[in-house]
Amino acid sequence: MEVTLTVNGSQHSLEVAENTLLVDLLREHLRLTGTHVGCDTSQCGACTVHLDGRSVKSCSVLAAQADGAEITTIEGIGSPDDLHPMQAAFRECHALQCGFCTPGMIMSAIDLVQSSDDLDRRAVREGLEGNLCRCTGYHNIVDAVLRAAPQMK
Amino acid sequence: MYQFRYHKPATLEEAVDCYQSAEDGIYLAGGQTLLPTMKQRLAAPSDVIDLSAIDRLTGIEVTSDEVRVGAFTRHDEVARHEGIRRRLPVLAFLAAQIGDGQVRNRGTIGGSVANSDPAADYPAAVIGLGATINTNARQIAADDYFQDLFETALEPGEIITRIDFPVPSRAAYRKFPNPASRYAVVGVLVADFDGRIRVGITGAGPCAFRGTALEVALQGNLNSAAIEGVEVPDVGFNNDLHASAEYRAHLVKVMARRAIADLVG
Numbered sequence: 001m002e003v004t005l006t007v008n009g010s011q012h013s014l015e016v017a018e019n020t021l022l023v024d025l026l027r028e029h030l031r032l033t034g035t036h037v038g039c040d041t042s043q044c045g046a047c048t049v050h051l052d053g054r055s056v057k058s059c060s061v062l063a064a065q066a067d068g069a070e071i072t073t074i075e076g077i078g079s080p081d082d083l084h085p086m087q088a089a090f091r092e093c094h095a096l097q098c099g100f101c102t103p104g105m106i107m108s109a110i111d112l113v114q115s116s117d118d119l120d121r122r123a124v125r126e127g128l129e130g131n132l133c134r135c136t137g138y139h140n141i142v143d144a145v146l147r148a149a150p151q152m153k
Numbered sequence: 154m155y156q157f158r159y160h161k162p163a164t165l166e167e168a169v170d171c172y173q174s175a176e177d178g179i180y181l182a183g184g185q186t187l188l189p190t191m192k193q194r195l196a197a198p199s200d201v202i203d204l205s206a207i208d209r210l211t212g213i214e215v216t217s218d219e220v221r222v223g224a225f226t227r228h229d230e231v232a233r234h235e236g237i238r239r240r241l242p243v244l245a246f247l248a249a250q251i252g253d254g255q256v257r258n259r260g261t262i263g264g265s266v267a268n269s270d271p272a273a274d275y276p277a278a279v280i281g282l283g284a285t286i287n288t289n290a291r292q293i294a295a296d297d298y299f300q301d302l303f304e305t306a307l308e309p310g311e312i313i314t315r316i317d318f319p320v321p322s323r324a325a326y327r328k329f330p331n332p333a334s335r336y337a338v339v340g341v342l343v344a345d346f347d348g349r350i351r352v353g354i355t356g357a358g359p360c361a362f363r364g365t366a367l368e369v370a371l372q373g374n375l376n377s378a379a380i381e382g383v384e385v386p387d388v389g390f391n392n393d394l395h396a397s398a399e400y401r402a403h404l405v406k407v408m409a410r411r412a413i414a415d416l417v418g
């Protein structure tokens with residue numbers, strides 16, 4: 001089937017099998033490998049991208065369901081010379097170790113900041129419930145989100 | 154995931170036709186239960202019928218005595234909706250505790266109620282508030298709807314279109330969340346309709362049910378001391394790696410007490 005969607009600002013029309021997942025469209029068809037697959041069972045959030053501005057686990061969305069949608073991946077939010085405030089805050093706060101969870105963590109954190117009024121440490125931890133990190137213990141991730149939040153307003 | 158044919162009908166009638174002409178069709182809403190199930194090959198439908206383009210399944214209507222939620226409404230939308238937060242805050246509060254942010258951005262109320270997972274949250278509200286399930290064919294009262302493990306009164310191919318929740322004078326929901334998934338190990342919703350008490354329980358048994366003994370004890374006496382002497386037998390309760398039946402029976406009273414405390418302080 002044909003799927004037409006906008007990814008990081010550019011439109012693509014792709015021929016995919018009906019059972020293609022959004023994450024496979026991104027990684028295999030568009031070679032956007034910044035979006036990771038951790039569990040493939042909707043638990044870990046490593047595959048989080050934005051679909052029409054809201055965070056979703058792209059391993060639990062069919063490419064067909066994203067037809068006509070706007071997708072933003074980690075590749076679409078900043079560049080090495082011009083990091084998104086959330087990316088910069090993750091670097092400054094040492095909010096990553098192996099980095100595997102980081103793309104999903106950052107995409108969730110951006111949605112969390114954009115859709116919340118007041119965030120405190122507890123609200124950030126609860127807001128990142130859908131993202132698992134095996135390395136950091138979350139402490140510095142919470143620091144990073146709270147550092148980036150005012151800069152994004 | 155096995156291969157299947159994908160359809161995206163624009164009307165309810167087309168969706169039902171599509172289901173009937175399929176060899177083994179299944180409806181797709183938010184996909185947060187169905188897609189993981191298909192990936193594990195626990196479901197292998199021949200045809201997946203996406204309900205997302207059907208206008209009649211969307212929309213929220215808030216009146217003075219009822220909150221009507223279209224089946225395709227995502228959990229996050231219920232959690233944030235101004236009218237629901239004002240008129241039926243317990244429903245917004247419940248929706249905000251489902252799973253995690255990404256799941257709430259995709260999952261729908263119709264999908265949750267159709268699926269009837271024993272540990273799902275919405276069924277506690279459907280039962281506790283005495284909601285009406287509207288389908289393409291009829292209306293089903295909450296008390297007749299949940300039947301057994303993943304089993305409801307829905308006929309094959311029947312589509313939930315809207316769920317109507319009566320507005321109580323006050324209501325509260327408390328759950329003991331599974332620490333990983335946030336599903337309810339046990340969840341209890343206590344509602345007071347001008348002195349008439351309803352108690353909806355999820356997580357404990359194969360499907361959501363009314364806590365009739367608790368209701369009787371609380372009638373005209375809405376405080377936690379009133380349920381002190383109520384026995385909650387664990388017969389037929391879920392017994393799995395998350396909790397034993399006995400522990401779940403204990404949690405029913407703990408969650409009920411917490412919900413009552415939210416209501417009467």
Ligand SMILES: Cc1cc2nc3c(=O)[nH]c(=O)nc-3n(C[C@H](O)[C@H](O)[C@H](O)COP(=O)(O)OP(=O)(O)OC[C@H]3O[C@@H](n4cnc5c(N)ncnc54)[C@H](O)[C@@H]3O)c2cc1C
Binds near residue numbers: 184264335
């Ligand atoms: C990590 C994770 C954590 C979760 N935690 C919780 C939690 O804490 N509490 C909780 O309650 N749930 C939880 N869920 C489940 C989540 O709420 C699902 O969104 C919900 O159970 C199913 O809704 P859906 O829209 O995704 O339905 P789908 O997965 O699309 O469909 C589920 C079933 O319902 C049928 N169906 C869908 N819509 C209709 C309709 N309108 N009429 C008739 N049949 C229909 C489908 O055919 C399918 O059989 C969790 C899920 C995940 C992945």
Ligand code: FES
Binds near residue numbers: 043058
């Ligand atoms: S890979 Fe999608 S949630 Fe883990």
Ligand code: FES
Binds near residue numbers: 101
């Ligand atoms: S930094 Fe390694 S999993 Fe999070």
